[in-house]
Amino acid sequence: xxxxxxxxxxxxxxxxxxxxxxxxxxxxxxxxxxxxxxxxxxxxxxxxxxxxxxxxxxxxxxxxxxxxxxxxxxxxxxxxxxxxxxxxxxxxxxxxxxxxxxxxxxxxxxxxxxxxxxxxxxxxxxxxxxxxxxxxxxxxxxxxxxxxxxxxxxxxxxxxxxxxxxxxxxxxxxxxxxxxx
Amino acid sequence: xxxxxxxxxxxxxxxxxxxxxxxxxxxxxxxxxxxxxxxxxxxxxxxxxxxxxxxxxxxxxxxxxxxxxxxxxxxxxxxxxxxxxxxxxxxxxxxxxxxxxxxxxxxxxxxxxxxxxxxxxxxxxxxxxxxxxxxxxxxxxxxxxxxxxxxxxxxxxxxxxxxxxxxxxxxxxxxxxxxxxxxxxxxxxxxxxxxxxxxxxxxxxxxxxxxxxxxxxxxxxxxxxxxxxxxxxxxxxxxxxxxxxxxxxxxxxxxxxxxxxxxxxxxxxxxxxxxxxxxxxxxxxxxxxxxxxxxxxxxxxxxxxxxxxxxxxxxxxxxxxxxxxxxxxxxxxxxxxxxxxxxxxxxxxxxxxxxxxx
Numbered sequence: 001x002x003x004x005x006x007x008x009x010x011x012x013x014x015x016x017x018x019x020x021x022x023x024x025x026x027x028x029x030x031x032x033x034x035x036x037x038x039x040x041x042x043x044x045x046x047x048x049x050x051x052x053x054x055x056x057x058x059x060x061x062x063x064x065x066x067x068x069x070x071x072x073x074x075x076x077x078x079x080x081x082x083x084x085x086x087x088x089x090x091x092x093x094x095x096x097x098x099x100x101x102x103x104x105x106x107x108x109x110x111x112x113x114x115x116x117x118x119x120x121x122x123x124x125x126x127x128x129x130x131x132x133x134x135x136x137x138x139x140x141x142x143x144x145x146x147x148x149x150x151x152x153x154x155x156x157x158x159x160x161x162x163x164x165x166x167x168x169x170x171x172x173x174x175x176x177x178x179x180x181x
Numbered sequence: 182x183x184x185x186x187x188x189x190x191x192x193x194x195x196x197x198x199x200x201x202x203x204x205x206x207x208x209x210x211x212x213x214x215x216x217x218x219x220x221x222x223x224x225x226x227x228x229x230x231x232x233x234x235x236x237x238x239x240x241x242x243x244x245x246x247x248x249x250x251x252x253x254x255x256x257x258x259x260x261x262x263x264x265x266x267x268x269x270x271x272x273x274x275x276x277x278x279x280x281x282x283x284x285x286x287x288x289x290x291x292x293x294x295x296x297x298x299x300x301x302x303x304x305x306x307x308x309x310x311x312x313x314x315x316x317x318x319x320x321x322x323x324x325x326x327x328x329x330x331x332x333x334x335x336x337x338x339x340x341x342x343x344x345x346x347x348x349x350x351x352x353x354x355x356x357x358x359x360x361x362x363x364x365x366x367x368x369x370x371x372x373x374x375x376x377x378x379x380x381x382x383x384x385x386x387x388x389x390x391x392x393x394x395x396x397x398x399x400x401x402x403x404x405x406x407x408x409x410x411x412x413x414x415x416x417x418x419x420x421x422x423x424x425x426x427x428x429x430x431x432x433x434x435x436x437x438x439x440x441x442x443x444x445x446x447x448x449x450x451x452x453x454x455x456x457x458x459x460x461x462x463x464x465x466x467x468x469x470x471x472x473x474x475x476x477x478x479x480x481x482x483x484x485x486x487x488x489x490x491x492x493x494x495x496x497x498x499x500x501x502x503x504x505x506x507x508x509x510x511x512x513x514x515x516x517x518x519x520x521x522x523x524x525x526x527x528x529x530x531x532x533x534x535x536x537x538x539x
Contacts, residue, residue, distance in 0.1 A: 056362055056363070150274075152374070153345065153370075153371065154339070154341060156370040156371075156374050157342060157343065157370040157371060161362070161363050161366040161367060161370075164363075164365070165363075
């Protein structure tokens with residue numbers, strides 16, 4: 001078959017700094033396979049598999065720790081934004097109430113400048129609109145669980161991978177013990 | 182076939198006798214002694230390819246295990262794909278390009294106001310690369326024909342091992358590579374996560390699964406078998422590993438969590454190797470429909486051997502037979518629904534076809 005597509009990773013990464021490229025072929029040989037691939041192989045291979053899995057497990061845990069830190073930072077920032085927005089909404093509500101009161105009082109007075117009343121009404125209307133938007137954004141932020149769906153998914157993937165790797169590592173340890181005996 | 186382009190070079194002496202011995206004793210097709218004798222430090226890479234098209238040699242400091250996941254990268258969050266002289270962006274979920282609004286498999290027309298026509302692929306890639314925080318202006322033709330200009334800021338990015346993409350109401354998951362010990366668990370986590378999300382969302386369906394393998398160039402074969410086993414009953418033959426001297430080993434589906442929803446797999450000429458075995462196995466059991474174009478056609482596996490000086494030899498050590506005993510090498514997999522080039526790049530269109538087929 002003809003290779004018709006060339007793909008170049010256009011990320012900036014140290015991985016590509018070497019001489020030769022790596023094509024994405026499958027590995028085999030019972031070494032470093034999935035659970036199905038652990039049914040054969042020499043003692044030496046078992047040790048290599050265990051070491052590789054342990055390193056993978058550690059790397060996944062490191063990434064999970066980093067993600068957790070990042071998530072905590074994001075949540076802290078989100079909570080701070082919610083608090084700030086809530087304070088703004090409260091201030092606006094207070095301002096609207098005062099303006100409405102003032103507007104009504106002015107309108108009740110004989111000979112009042114009608115233009116000033118209209119301006120106040122306009123200001124009240126604009127504030128109410130802005131507050132509505134602010135409250136809506138706030139609801140959206142709170143409704144999102146204060147997290148990003150992709151971050152949540154990434155975390156879930158990493159946790160599942162960590163658990164699977166830990167199980168596989170335990171299995172390898174057990175198989176190695178059996179081989180030693 | 183996917184390739185990461187970079188200049189090949191060999192700066193120091195390789196343990197040639199060790200390499201000859203391994204190829205002589207373990208490679209799927211033993212090379213002629215004259216071919217082995219002709220290998221030297223100067224021509225090693227070339228001679229290796231003459232013996233085995235998939236064989237590679239890596240010095241210790243340049244080797245990156247295919248078992249490792251992708252690390253975090255700085256960039257626009259896309260791969261550059263060249264097809265018949267045209268350039269496309271394979272966009273990663275959650276990356277800068279996607280966040281800027283660029284649809285996957287958009288055709289690249291201009292970079293920073295300069296046309297990419299008649300420019301070599303390496304120069305284009307260099308123009309797209311850059312430091313974190315810098316930006317690039319991209320003029321693209323999106324699938325469907327709409328022309329748009331985007332400003333994309335390069336940023337740090339960690340791709341997901343299984344990427345959810347959601348045109349319409351279906352669960353579409355993209356796998357670009359089968360990574361040993363990681364892809365199956367990432368898929369399980371994603372199915373669980375999206376299952377809950379879709380139950381919460383109005384109109385979303387979790388009863389049909391579409392897996393996008395168009396850019397899946399392979400990876401770890403056993404991981405691909407393990408993922409296929411999620412969709413087949415315990416004991417089902419997933420494939421047979423055929424080595425030298427009639428050393429054939431059947432791989433069977435294990436017990437554990439199983440999924441029964443109808444499936445469609447999106448495939449194309451870049452779907453290769455482990456991804457082809459995964460797709461072919463599910464197709465032969467009637468467990469999944471294949472939509473797209475004929476796949477690459479590589480049903481052989483390689484293994485990596487660490488040599489005494491720390492360098493690594495990769496060579497072909499087995500052929501993989503699909504459950505019906507056939508190999509996809511040289512012929513690829515024929516999809517149940519064949520599509521044209523433009524349709525193959527249009528995910529929304531493909532998903533609607535999958536919907537009709539399921």
